[in-house]
Amino acid sequence: MTQLIVKDLGKTYGSNVILEHTSFEVGSGQSIAFVSPSGSGKSTLLSMLGLLLSSSEGTVIVDGQDTDELDDDQLSALRRDVFGFVFQHTQLVGSLRALENVEAPARFAKDLPFNMTERASRLLEDLGLKDRREHYPFQLSIGQKRRVALARALMLDPPVIIADEPTNDLDEMSATSVADKLFERVSEGGILLFATHDDALAARADRIMHLEGKTFR
Numbered sequence: 001m002t003q004l005i006v007k008d009l010g011k012t013y014g015s016n017v018i019l020e021h022t023s024f025e026v027g028s029g030q031s032i033a034f035v036s037p038s039g040s041g042k043s044t045l046l047s048m049l050g051l052l053l054s055s056s057e058g059t060v061i062v063d064g065q066d067t068d069e070l071d072d073d074q075l076s077a078l079r080r081d082v083f084g085f086v087f088q089h090t091q092l093v094g095s096l097r098a099l100e101n102v103e104a105p106a107r108f109a110k111d112l113p114f115n116m117t118e119r120a121s122r123l124l125e126d127l128g129l130k131d132r133r134e135h136y137p138f139q140l141s142i143g144q145k146r147r148v149a150l151a152r153a154l155m156l157d158p159p160v161i162i163a164d165e166p167t168n169d170l171d172e173m174s175a176t177s178v179a180d181k182l183f184e185r186v187s188e189g190g191i192l193l194f195a196t197h198d199d200a201l202a203a204r205a206d207r208i209m210h211l212e213g214k215t216f217r
Contacts, residue, residue, distance in 0.1 A: 002082070002159040002191055003027045004049070008058035010214075011044050018044050020057065022216045024209065028159065031183065031192035033202035036211035042195035043088060043164050045216060049193055050083045050162045051075050080108060084153035086163035086182075086194075090145045092137040092152075098124060098144075099133040102151045109156060123151035128177060143174035150178055154185070161185055163194040167201055179204065 003025065010020035019041045026032055034042050047053035049060060051067055059068045062082060067075065084105075092101045102120040106112055124133050127147040137145055146166065153161055163182060167175035179201055186192050186206075194205070202208050209216040 001028045001189075003063055004160065004191065004193075005061040006049065006058070007061065009045070009048055009055050009060065010057040011041075011048060011053070012056040017214050019216070020214045022058070024207075024216075026191055026193070026207075028189045028191060029186060030207070031186045031194070031205040032207045032209060033205035034193070034195045034209050034211075034216055035197065035199075035202050036195075036216070038197065040211055041214070042211075046162050046164050046193065046195055050085055050160075051079050052085075080105070080156070082158060082160050084156065084158035084161045086146075086149050086153045086161065086166050088164040088168065088195075090137075090149040092145055092148060094137050097134050097136055098129060098140065098148045101137070101148055102155055104152060105155045120151065120155060123154055124148070127151055127181060143170045146170060146178055147174070150181055154181075158190070160191040160193065163192070165195055165197070167196065167198055175201075 005025050007023055009022045011018045022045065034045060036042055044053065048055045059066055062078060070078065099120050102123055103116050106116045121133060124130060127150065129144060129147055132140060132144055140148065161182060166178050166182060170178065182192055183204055196202050
């Protein structure tokens with residue numbers, strides 16, 4: 001079982017307050033959608049939740065461990081072991097083929113309980129990309145890139161998936177494929193935290209948090 005406790009989280013740049021006083025708890029088998037207008041801080045929140053960005057106030061507690069107490073190496077290990085990320089702009093490595101992009105997280109892990117290439121291939125096939133595994137990102141559509149990014153996020157079977165606008169700019173079929181795969185992880189006991197402006201996608205979450213002022217509630 002995995003649990004995240006977020007206490008009074010906030011981010012400030014100089015005198016510019018991006019977010020403040022955001023608190024919640026979430027556990028295995030649960031999902032939360034963060035809904036707000038574009039440019040209002042959703043991506044900042046997700047980056048702090050996934051320990052990619054330090055907070056200006058508050059903390060994230062992962063399975064009882066206050067992440068403010070961890071050094072850089074410990075934070076890196078926690079990110080690797082706990083979180084899978086689906087970034088808004090996919091952030092695929094242009095010099096790597098689709099299969100290699102999916103394999104990338106596994107290349108930094110030790111004692112894998114599976115064959116790296118077999119698992120990456122299976123994830124791509126599950127997402128309808130069997131015939132795209134040798135393609136470079138520039139040869140893929142936006143929808144295909146998003147599915148490759150999702151496969152990469154799932155590569156190490158992380159207990160927490162963080163997804164930033166995972167269905168943005170996708171056609172209905174591609175959006176449904178991505179959404180179904182994300183919520184499949186929830187049904188398997190994972191935690192899903194995602195930002196979206198898609199009301200239909202948000203409605204599938206166990207909880208929807210809206211931005212009120214500078215605070216998600």
